[in-house]
Amino acid sequence: MNSASRTAQPATLTAPVILLMSVATGLAVASNYYAQPLLHTISQQFSLSTAAAGSIVMTAQLSYAVGLLLLVPLGDMFERRGLIVLMSLLSAGGLLVSAFAPDILTLMLGTAITGMLSVVAQILVPFAATLAAPHERGKAVGTVMSGLLLGILLARTVAGALADLGSWRTVYWVAAILMLGMSCALWKVLPRHQAQAGMSYPQLLGSIFRMYAEEPLFRGRSLLGFLLFAAFSVLWTPLTFLLSSPPYQFNNTTIGLFGLAGAAGAYAANRFGRLADRGLGNQATRVGLLLLLASWGLMAFGQASVIALLAGILIQDLAIQGVHVTNTSSLYRLRPEARSRLTAGYMTSYFIGGATGSLVSSWLYSHFGWPGVVTAGAVLGAITLAYGMLAASARIPETAPSPIRA
Numbered sequence: 001m002n003s004a005s006r007t008a009q010p011a012t013l014t015a016p017v018i019l020l021m022s023v024a025t026g027l028a029v030a031s032n033y034y035a036q037p038l039l040h041t042i043s044q045q046f047s048l049s050t051a052a053a054g055s056i057v058m059t060a061q062l063s064y065a066v067g068l069l070l071l072v073p074l075g076d077m078f079e080r081r082g083l084i085v086l087m088s089l090l091s092a093g094g095l096l097v098s099a100f101a102p103d104i105l106t107l108m109l110g111t112a113i114t115g116m117l118s119v120v121a122q123i124l125v126p127f128a129a130t131l132a133a134p135h136e137r138g139k140a141v142g143t144v145m146s147g148l149l150l151g152i153l154l155a156r157t158v159a160g161a162l163a164d165l166g167s168w169r170t171v172y173w174v175a176a177i178l179m180l181g182m183s184c185a186l187w188k189v190l191p192r193h194q195a196q197a198g199m200s201y202p203q204l205l206g207s208i209f210r211m212y213a214e215e216p217l218f219r220g221r222s223l224l225g226f227l228l229f230a231a232f233s234v235l236w237t238p239l240t241f242l243l244s245s246p247p248y249q250f251n252n253t254t255i256g257l258f259g260l261a262g263a264a265g266a267y268a269a270n271r272f273g274r275l276a277d278r279g280l281g282n283q284a285t286r287v288g289l290l291l292l293l294a295s296w297g298l299m300a301f302g303q304a305s306v307i308a309l310l311a312g313i314l315i316q317d318l319a320i321q322g323v324h325v326t327n328t329s330s331l332y333r334l335r336p337e338a339r340s341r342l343t344a345g346y347m348t349s350y351f352i353g354g355a356t357g358s359l360v361s362s363w364l365y366s367h368f369g370w371p372g373v374v375t376a377g378a379v380l381g382a383i384t385l386a387y388g389m390l391a392a393s394a395r396i397p398e399t400a401p402s403p404i405r406a
Helices: 015-030 036-046 050-070 072-076 080-100 104-131 134-165 168-189 201-214 216-243 252-268 270-277 281-299 306-331 336-390
Strands: none
Touching: 015 080, 015 104, 015 134, 015 168, 036 050, 036 104, 036 134, 036 168, 036 216, 036 252, 050 072, 050 104, 050 201, 050 216, 050 336, 072 080, 072 104, 072 201, 072 336, 080 104, 080 168, 104 134, 104 336, 134 168, 134 252, 134 270, 134 306, 201 216, 201 336, 216 252, 216 281, 216 306, 216 336, 252 306, 270 281, 270 306, 281 306, 281 336, 306 336
């Protein structure tokens, strides 16, 4: 039987399947973010400085970027269901390493293992795009991508609550068990789908860089993704230290609840995928980038007003997720046969931006406090807005909306 005969058909993407893929994507990527509300607690146990504690987040994001570049292209080479399940199981192993960690170096090792393998989320996203009917692709991608950002944000809420119920190690134990259970569910529900790239592994990796050279939109939207996730990390990495210090002095559970504000924004951003389906991707991008810049105006009052801080978080996560969904939806129209590699290239830029934002914001907070973080975020927001509106390579070609079947 040849590979074409084993390829799943688009009709296999039913509502329950896409819901499972969304939850699996969120659970996978959440593994990289459980540490964020726990940085203060972990830094106390291992006697770390603020900047050193922030390096845990940087390690997670850099290892995720490495996994994106080296592992995600395998989705265009191997049978996807088996690959997704195997990577989910190995990611659970990395979580167990973190749960047992006796020192910061072992915790970093577990974080790096989990980070590299949790890129399984980025194999699930193009898989959903492949299985979806063309006129529903933006909606499908938006749903799965909402699961991704909800996972990032709700990871903080869940981690904070579990840490106060047990300890920070409890978080990693529970996460490992959930990943094992999800692996079984994915094996039972996902259809088999044999990729047909027709390339060796080195050729697959090389083709990512060729696409950067050949596709201006790929370059433009990848740089926009870099700037977006840098802004995201500039907020979320030092936020834990702000909330655990006077005048707030919140515990882990309360700090984790701030992820719910971001989750509400992320959920609302699913509408951006529908705008992209209607040929309104450029308009959606402009609205999102304006909201991103405006969010920093609210967060400037974050040391004095928790309401302003929460409003700023909600607006920023709506903006970032909305533009992110627009980015991915537009890129998947470029080369349908190379969606995993497009994801790898775009998301590598995305998470390198996140690692850069984490590193810079940890340093800024330790030297200049919250005002330094807000100033940097506002400058970054202005740069992102200018690039998104003026750069020709970031502009999505105008196309007619996909027809909607009766």
